[in-house]
Amino acid sequence: MITVYLWVILKLLIGFSLIITYLNLTGRNQIAMMSAVDLVGNFILGGVVGGILYNDKLPILHYIALLILCILFMALFNYLSRKIPDLRKRTIGEPITLIRDGVFLIDNFNENASRIDLKDVATALRMQNIFSFDNIDFAQIETTGHVSVIMKEEAKQPARFVIHRGEIFDKELEILQRSEKWLMDTLAGLGLSDLQQIFLAEWVGDHLLVVTTDGRTHGSRK
Template identity: 25%
Template sequence: MYCDFNAELKIGAIMTWNGFLFGAKELPLWVFPIRAIILYAFLILATRLMRQRQIAILAGHNYLVAAGIVSLAAVRMVNPESSLVSGIVIILIYAAVNVLLSYLDVKFPRKVGRHSTILIENGRLIKKNLLDARITIDNLLGQLRIKNIFNFSEIDTAIVEPTGKINVIKKPQFLPITRKQMNLPFKNTGIPVILIYDGEIQNDSLQTIGQDFSWLDKKLKEKGVIKVNDVFLAAYESDGTVYISV
């Protein structure tokens, strides 16, 4: 009897393990969160392999891969009869194919991916390009309203990008007045340089702006900060000021 009981336990464990990997009509509830975690981890891995291009969805095949992978993973998270192993394999194959197509798109952009199309040039609508891009006048007007453009007469050039986004260049008379036109001094628009992050001084950043610890310590004391460890973030901003957050 004891041997039979042990044999039944082993058979049950094997069946549960096989069901976990390859699917079964019924699975214990604890299997579903584990399968979901594993599939999610492989989705993250696939996204890492596909890099930033997949996140931006710059081409049609990127969009198809994103939609396909998500739907595939969702089915295997909730359907007990679906195979976890096949799901992982398909996710990795999707990622590999997408990486290959993205590489080919870089090498041969006109062959694999879509390209930018001019919809309006010199203020004139190009009907052929609108038809080629499958964009109706209502579609175009909607995109223009998002950019706070309500009149065709304001537009010099409009281009639809491979992502489907429409970029617009206005005619000179409809452009906003610039600081140069108003003879105002230019503003420095450089990005902030992180000097301290979570209590740790970024020495490379200090060298980048040509300063040292004495200068940074002086700036901290001007803000009433004594210890560097008390600073969560200190950044050298484009106008020369030092932003400090404790």
Template identity: 25%
Template sequence: MKWDELLLGGESWSFLAETVLRTTIMFTVIVVSLRLLGKRGIKQLSVFELGVIIGLGSAAGDPMFYKDVGLLPSILVFTIVISLYRFVTYLISRSRRFESLVEGNPTCIIKDGEFIVENFRKEPIAFDELFTQLRLHSIAHLGQVEQAVLENNGEVSVYYVDEKDLRYGLPILPDMEEFTSGSLPQDGMYACTFCGRAQELKAAQKHNCGRCGKDQWKKASKRRRNT
């Protein structure tokens, strides 16, 4: 085993000092570039902004430690990407249609304590991920939600039901027991695990959801939200 090749690849020890210089230069370019992007570019990223960051990262990484990759082409890539970003954000500010084309639109996925199934199917978000975000908003069941909107950056905005309008809803806390329609333990309020609709059901009878036709249920909850 040749330790020089293992540690340095095909380069000499002197290239380590050059790597320090290259990394310092490119890191400075990254910081300046992100500063030029502004606050919009460093918050929770939209798809468009994520593409910009990936492009900048690709341009910055290679010249830091590949000797045959020059600094000037990478800096030129940064200049072009940032220029395109500023141009596209200008167009976004001038055209609502162009903004929708580039960044998409917010999607309402819960309304009046029930999933909007047709909208939910369009979005690449799993139930577990959605429930996690709702729990971070102190939501224990869907009956506490008047409306939930999946934003362009992947965050979920939640509008709460007034306490006086609180309804039964699908519980989203972990380890809540699930039942099929033929194994309901007792009469009571149950919520469909597919669409979220809550309804009163009898024990041990065949029950299909009147909204979506599924037969998986959880005992519905009407607990108040902890604020």
């Protein structure tokens, strides 16, 4: 009987060690950091560990191999979801802008009715000491479920990424009402015509901030 319990404890230690190592390596050690892929994958991993704890017929090496296979599949799916825009939209989602320039974007409320509960939004605002929708200039539900807010007196729109690791984000340019030609012309003015040189570029209210692959920053207020 003691041998059985020791065997279960060993399986638990192996399962916990592998899963916690994966979460720490990927930085997903908090619920807010997890995507839908992570949450579903964790349920699967939990099912694998729970289902095998009392199964003495499965060799320990097969158990470890199965756990590693599940973890590798999660890591691959997460990687692909960040590289393929359509897959990212379906697995991670996109921020939902609720208010822009003090105007409620009713179409966004209607299109995302299943994801937006106005009472939940109001609760999130109260947690930030904002007790009314009055005087809100910008509000957005992030992919983590948090609500980002800018009040009118702050008079500053949130920064938006337009390039990351050489990839241009067309949707962000569309929101900013800017064209890809404008972006390339602005970069050329900074002597940065090669997109592969660019680690990050973001529009910061009135200028473009660019971080190149050597870690240096370049700014333009045009």
